[in-house]
Amino acid sequence: MDFSLNEEQEMFGNYVRKYLEDKGETNIARNFMKGDLEYYQSIYSGLVELGCAGINISEEYGGMGLGALDLVPVLEEWGRSNMPGLYLETNALAVPILEMFGTDKQKKKYLPAIAEGTQTFSIAWLEPRGSYNPLDIHMTATVEGDEILINGTKTLIPDAELADSFLLVVRTSSDGGDKEGISLLLLDKTEQIKIRRQSNIDESRQLGEIKLENVRVSKESLIGSLGNGWDILEEGLLAINAALCSVMVGGIEKVVEMAAEYAKIRVQFGQPIGRFQSIKHRIADMKVDLETARSLAYYANWALENRTDDRIQAIAGARLFTAEAFNRAAGQNVQIHGGIGFTEEIDCHLFVKRARYYEHYLGSTHYYYEKAAAALGW
Incomplete structure (x- = not known):
């Protein structure tokens, strides 16, 4: 079976x-790290005009x-350029969740705005000293008539300051098992919500913390049924992890190109270092990893789109x-760049930091090994 992109997809990419490339690729991230949000927003507006924001949104919206x-x-081009922003969380998490589980009112409110590039989402999941385990969800959401009262703190929220709204993971009931009683809410950013910026190893992906004290939202902000949020979240995680694989493939591709190009121009002992067997082997291994990762990512997204029986192990494995x-x-x-590879003038460090950031993004490596093993029946 052929899981490569078709001609139209490759052309759009x-x-x-x-x-x-015309906008400077990694210079976008570098300017973002310096606090130049206007430049990033102008780049994103251009991507919206190309149609990137509405790809997986229904035509009726x-x-x-x-x-x-x-x-x-x-997504691959996003990874190649080390792009900042919430495209991944918005289009690969919020959109699939809204399409599958959102009410008509929620879809009409958010999906057209996402397609127009005026609405972004982030995921507010982790809590102080907690993990992605459902047992560590302590933010309470109490139903009071037509409203929901929220209390608690969410931390390490991706690009919280850029987000217009949050997918909020809360506990609406303490009864039952660890996954029961967890709900998913749509929380729009208001002046009542204060964000504290947090440090991140990847400066092009900012983090934030929000404290919610007696914040009231309409009951209409609930996604799905009360207490059924974990099942919805897991469906969303399949979508964003399949997409994340493609982002990382783009990053690997750019890294391999950087290494191969430098090996051609860096001369040592009278010849380019790319002629040395040890360098050749490293680049060859990187290229094999790239093609393997690309094949796994293509299949993961194909399995997700076609809802195959093996989609969980395919996505977790990828x-x-x-x-x-x-x-x-x-x-x-x-290593191939040597000492200059440790400097901030060269782009090497951008991809090292982005790779480390994504390593345990929305779940640890151990968690995904367990998911893959369980899906395989081991």
């Missing part, structure tokens, strides 16, 4: 690549009505391999 595989070329391959490739790239 080339348009996105040319646009980002202003999108193109396409699937997960059609996001792949955009997530594990691509995360490990990205870290290996980013580390080898620094």
Whole structure:
């Protein structure tokens, strides 16, 4: 079976690549790290004009009505350029959740705005000294008539300051098991919500903390039924992890190109270092990892789009391999560049930091090994 992109998908990916190359690729992230949000917003507006924001949104809500595989070329270019922002969380998590579980009112409110590029989402899941385990969800949400009263703290929220709304993981009941009683809410950012910026190893992905004290939202902000949030969240995690694999594939591809190009121009002992067998072997191993990761990512997104029986193990397996391959490739790239690879003037460090950030993003490596093993019946 052929899981490569079709001609139209590859063509669209080339348009996105040319646009980002013209705008400076990693310079977008570098400017973002310096606090230049206007430049990033202008770049994102251009991507919206290309149609990137509406790819997987139904046509009735202003999108193109396409699937997960059609996001792949955009996501790969996102990874190549080390792009900041919430495209992944918005289009690969919030959109699938809204499409599958949102009410008509929720879809009409958010999906057209996402397609227009005026609405972004982040995920507010982790809590202080907690993990992604459902037992560590302590933020309470109490139903009071037509309203829900929220109390608690969420931390390490991706790009909280950029988000217009949050997917909020809360506990609406303490009865039953660890996964029961967890609900998912749509929380719009208001002046009542104060964000405290937090440090991150990847400066191009900012983190934030929010404290909610007696914040009231309409009961209409609930996604799905009360207490059924964990099942909805797990469906969303399949979508975002399949997409994340493609982002990391783009990062690996760029890293391999950087390493190969430097090996051609760096001369040592009278010849380019790319002629040395040890360098050749490293780059060859990186290239093998890249093609393996790309194949796994394509299949993961195909399995997600077609809802195959093996989609859980396909996505978990792809997530594990691509995360490990990205870290290996980013580390080898620094080694091939030598001392200059440790400087901030060269882009090596951007990809090392992004690889480390994604390694345990929305769940630890151990968690995804368990998911893959359970899906395989081991």
